[in-house]
Amino acid sequence: MALVVQKYGGSSVGNADRIKRVAERIVATKKAGNDVVVAVSAMGDTTDELLDLAGQVAPVPPARELDMLLTSGERISMSLLAMAIHAQGLEARSYTGSQAGVITTAAHGNARIIDVTPSRIQEALDDGAIAIVAGFQGVSQGTNEITTLGRGGTDTTAVALAAALNADVCEIYTDVDGVFSADPRIVPNARHLDRITYEEMLEMAASGAKVLMLRCVEYARRYGVPVRVRSSFNQKPGTVVTGSIEELSVEQAMITGVAHDRSEAKITVVGVPDKLGVAAAIFRVIADIGVDIDMVLQNVSSTHTGRTDITFTLSKSNGPNAVAALEKVRAELGFEQVLYDDHIGKVSLVGAGMRSHPGVTATFCEALARAGVNIEIINTSEIRISVLIRDTELDAAVRAIHEAFELGGEEEAVVYAGSGR
Amino acid sequence: MALVVQKYGGSSVGNADRIKRVAERIVATKKAGNDVVVAVSAMGDTTDELLDLAGQVAPVPPARELDMLLTSGERISMSLLAMAIHAQGLEARSYTGSQAGVITTAAHGNARIIDVTPSRIQEALDDGAIAIVAGFQGVSQGTNEITTLGRGGTDTTAVALAAALNADVCEIYTDVDGVFSADPRIVPNARHLDRITYEEMLEMAASGAKVLMLRCVEYARRYGVPVRVRSSFNQKPGTVVTGSIEELSVEQAMITGVAHDRSEAKITVVGVPDKLGVAAAIFRVIADIGVDIDMVLQNVSSTHTGRTDITFTLSKSNGPNAVAALEKVRAELGFEQVLYDDHIGKVSLVGAGMRSHPGVTATFCEALARAGVNIEIINTSEIRISVLIRDTELDAAVRAIHEAFELGGEEEAVVYAGSGR
Missing domain, CATH: 3.30.70.260 (ACT domain)
Known part of the structure; x- marks a missing residue:
């Protein structure tokens, strides 16, 4: 019997019907013989509605009270999800972050998880129940105040629970099929990645890939939690984030993909x-x-x-x-x-293969030059090259680099770093 | 410096504007030199909306999860109220029932308060802050599950907090000016009562007077908490519920009022x-x-x-x-x-004065006979007479009894039991 932690975001539980669909998936996982723990976000627009209410009563709401307010969102979604599972014949119990033992720093609105002591979750599992845990929230060490974890907090809750419970896998359900070699909206033949190392995923996330938040990946790497990113709308296996680039052979080490970011100035x-x-x-x-x-x-x-x-x-x-x-x-x-200047864009190439293949930077810059893209700043790490360019040239740059490194889906599934660095 | 516990119901905090008005009243109480603790209900229709959501995901939601769901309502109203007070320049901290130390039985949906250990509330007061507590909810003894108190729960929360904190008064804010000698919608000259004993209020509540719930009055009597019922829409002093009929002199003991009830079959x-x-x-x-x-x-x-x-x-x-x-x-x-047969009504006369004034029952029945009202069942306690009649005759019966005992506002404020019992 495996222990599976699953995370469902706000859009996956956006209304009663979607909650029932998520419940079906959880029930199926349980009936397949797994223990299941679920971290869930607030329903769809709940957080925005609560923020709007807060704005109506106070121009600058105190952070402690804002956390108290916003955490009611997960309380609603988690109890409804537990009810929906119950209606499908299995036992489910919902727990707040505090009840689940998610201990954090006292930084309201952006707390970090210090420790997870999930004794009540373990009890629920021992009783054969499915445990539903409020994502995005915890309780501060010592002072016992309700805190929230900031953006992507529910992903982090799921990974932290998986680490504390020594789960076999942490499944992050989202609206895409996993991690791709580039944004499929820009590069139609972007290749789906079956597997990616923690370091590569960290560089992708830091470079603008939105599929997983940086903090969640950092947590997963620190505790060695395998993370599977998959769609809540189909049964495809998604992408597994696991392993270190240190463990990769030269043949395994490849160019992972192209990430882009429009959020910087x-x-x-x-x-x-x-x-x-x-x-x-x-x-x-x-x-x-x-x-x-x-x-x-x-x-x-x-x-x-x-x-x-x-x-x-x-x-x-x-x-x-x-x-x-x-x-x-x-x-x-x-x-x-x-x-x-906020009319800029950043494009990055990420891959463990860069370490052992010289000439990647040259190929990268040549591709941009051919596409007529001017580089303003260049910045590299061991497994990443990033350049700052005009935002209007971002899509062209992503496509040029993706093609130059032959990352597209028409090629073999595994694409090695091309012509050296 | 006095310690005042205030309770505001759902309609008093029904929207952002009303929350700001309630905050003004709380701030004024604090600025008048009092320590203030507030018990608050969920905003207006929140509970009904949450129940509707629950019904959409599960035909018979488990009681534990229903309590988890419904308690999010007070979490929203209490944090918004704390923010609104903060915006008016004073410090306020909101606390869940669990954080406020409201310990209950494990009966989800209808838990009873076993104990209140308000150490965090006391700390907040010691820091000069206003404490806002979620009404209607607590945490079960031993098992630490979130519970709700059932109907009128926020009144009970307020009285229980007042008892545990040894407050000087518990103010229950509602939409009427206090307790009257009869329902003013039926008896236009119904007299406002400045003061009523616990026993009389208990009999009034048990006889259908809706201004205070029975459990709240029972709790107040057991712990000797003076309760002031007053309107949140004006500054009138309302009605104080305090003292025992045992302490009343014969001259003080009077007929309190007429209550009616249309809810029985x-x-x-x-x-x-x-x-x-x-x-x-x-x-x-x-x-x-x-x-x-x-x-x-x-x-x-x-x-x-x-x-x-x-x-x-x-x-x-x-x-x-x-x-x-x-x-x-x-x-x-x-x-x-x-x-x-559900076309029945109950009309009751309540008053400590009955004990020492014979002939009350005779006057009561004569008044009904003159009004042509037929009595189906009669039932009495030491300080109450109740009769079961046709529901169509209920208003006429209330008016006839109110007049027979000269309870109207044109008379002196204190009306003694009339012609003996």
């Missing part, structure tokens, strides 16, 4: 005095307002002026705050100007 | 064999299906036939079940017929 700080510590002071200003930066480029200093430009990218949603924070310190730090 | 079991144990067996059948009976009448046995009739009243909602249960045992117990 670019800030250029112009005329920065080329003095020790000024660049650091600029990045400190950004860090102090809680904003993460992604790519960074520092131009070579002009020997004539003793000044340089610093360019970096960040989430568009943080753009206005970051510009305002920099403007405040312009006189103090002595730079000339802050430029803001 | 009458069952007559015809031709019951006049043998030891048959009547008991009939009542056992009703008790075994979980139905409470109210008034009972057993006719004198006919010496010719050795048979008698047994008549009793019960809630209309239980009528069909009770009739079906009785039909099942008709042959076994040997009675002839079961008659069902």
